[in-house]
Amino acid sequence: MPRPSTAVGYRALLLVPGVARAFAAASLARLSYAIVALAFLLTTLRATGSYAVAGLALGAFGAVGVVAPLKSRLVDRRGPRRVLPALAAAYATALLATVAAAYAKVGEPAVYVAAALAAGLAAPPVGPSMRAIWAELVPEPDGRQRAYALDAAVEEVLFAGGPALVGVIVMWSDAAAALTLSAALALAGTVGLAFSPAAGARARPTSPARSSLVGPLRSRDLRTLVGAVMGFGLGLGQVEVAVAARAEQAGQPGATGYLLAGLAAGSAVGGLVWGRLTHRRRTSTYLIGLALVLAAGSAGAAVMPALPGLGAVLFAMGAAVAPTLVIAWLVADRLVPDAERVEAGTWINTASNIGTSLGTALAGFAVERASAATPLLLGAGAFALTAAFVAVAGRRRFDQVLGARR
Template identity: 40%
Template sequence: MSAPSYASVLRVPHASRTFGAALLGRLSYGMVPLSLLLSVKEATGSYAVSGAALACFGATSVTLSPVRAGFVDRHGPRRALPPMAGAYAVLLAALAIVAASGAGGAAGLVALAVAAGAGTPPLGPVMRVLWGDLVPARLLPRAYSLDSVAEELLLVTGPLLVGAVVAVAPPAAGLGAGAGLVLVGTLALVSSPVARARRGAARPAAGTPAPGAAPAPGAAAPSAASAPSGVLRRNPALRQAVVGAAGVGVCLGALELLVVAFADEHGAAALLPWTLAAMSAGSAVGGLAYGAVAWRAPGARRLPVLAAALGLLLAAAGLAPHPYVLLGCAALFGLFVAPGITTAYLIADESAGPGDRTKAGAWVNTALNAGTASATAATGLLIGRVPLPLCFALAALPALLAAGALVLGNFRPLSPARV
């Protein structure tokens, strides 16, 4: 019997419509950061203010992601997403207007960025939950791989679109385009029959197992959570997914900055975009190939292997003698990026109760983004202070430690709480 194809995923009733709507809205996330940076820089003339506005936008977007996802779990996407998307679009439009007019000042622009980040609708986690409603279990790994690859391509496409916009209009127009994309995409998503059918989940009493929760392979079924943090605190499998996602994020954030330093050191600035493109291409190929395999080992066993591979490849990239060798290392590194992200999301979804699936995915997303941001900041402090090969090795260490922690978590004897 042949393995199902990616076309078979998209042929599932309502899958293409729902996925296309989610991608349209998520394209905004690829456009807004660069548009925000350029708009605030043009309005204030200050890189410090533009950097602060972008950092504050990202901080509120990432840290409040589980809260917004919990709201979707409680009330359902049809009721929860339109108000979020509407508020987010209005705040982005206000930010664009204020930046274009130059009337808000630095404090006003940063405040609007903070508010906009707080309202970012969790379209990615919602789409991953809807995949579970759309496709049978045998197609879910392939659907998640397709989703991860598409999301990464959007993050590459978004800045290219911003470049096209600023060639003919002020950078604030990119913010306006992002506002329109997220609003149209969200409304199209919630109009899909599968999104309309998903209702908010009632909260069970504290300590009561979530009905119908499917445990992740190799992990115990979680208890339902009544407190906002309970979905993470009472779910060992989800904690493993979060640790693995953070390890992947650290590798991503570090490599993107380290290849810049490597290019500067070797006088190969022209190869920089090709190196980053090679990593993205490798991730797309790896994600599609990974989703095409019917894996026998459970995700809890695969995730530490993928995290360790990323760490080892990152450390090895620091020994590259030539920029062309680094380009090849980046492509090989990319092969494991989308599979690592996909596996973490699969574990989170399989381990969560029906009333916490969006929030579980949001925790993985938060860990991935937090790992990327923290690694970028830490790597920036290392570069110039220690030799570059050592920077690569030190940046790889958190991923290797995460892999070790995952192995210990998977193979140690289960306590009664985890049985």
């Protein structure tokens, strides 16, 4: 069983020379990402008057996220200081172009879709870049686990609070102001991260030991891990839509934000607790166990009649989310050379996002054709299948990478 670790604590991690500055900068950029989706949606909606156009623009922004590993490959090979600021400048420019079009009352849908595509293509890989810095500065396994847990917890808190911040800004100004703030945060945070002293260790260009068009995906083990993470995302995407549908059916659509914030809060707490423990079982055992916890939580949420009870289940269920990502990042680190670390970490995020998008689309059909509980049951099935996939395809692969710590 896991037990408390005597490794360096969270406060001590932030006192590692260079970490605080880099992490603060990365957090600013991540807050930009927490704001941008809702701010872009509302800005486009007000400018065009069309939910369809706003949804199409936001979908375009998310769809081009599949190129994120290629951007991360540039960071690996050319260094963060040459790549991240350029991407941040292009990203902020695309967002500000959207703001300018909205204030000029441009109603042409193509303008907003094109801006969304440009922003999505340029979005800097901040999270993977920060985790590569963690890996350089905290090489000891337990310390790195704790660093990744802190990283995941802070990201969860930011993404839970981002939409609320947009709501406050819209109350006092408008969505375009929130989008302007997102652009400013992205530019300041990403440039601050790239030029932080901690990024200096990765400032020099590197070359992988064996160049390949598919990069780290040439590793069958990494492909297996990516498939497992996609399965987790598939389940979570269905949960998010189902929660919104349940709140709507209960006549409290505003409760959706609070319920999903509970899921994020559970994830943050779970990540911090997980990082404080020393794990002595096999990596695959933990992944299977976490998938089964998520399956049980999703099934329990499907039969929970009242929203307060649903919130409690979601909080408990969320406790398994961040630990899953932490394990995936740690395994990915060990599967690839250091020179491909950013790209490998980005594949974990990309797999999660693709799975979530597929789950969201499937859940929409399930709600319309059946009930709000159906996606939760489908999500439980997706998590259970992921557990089976790890048991069959990943047990030896992942355990050979990390093994049981002694």
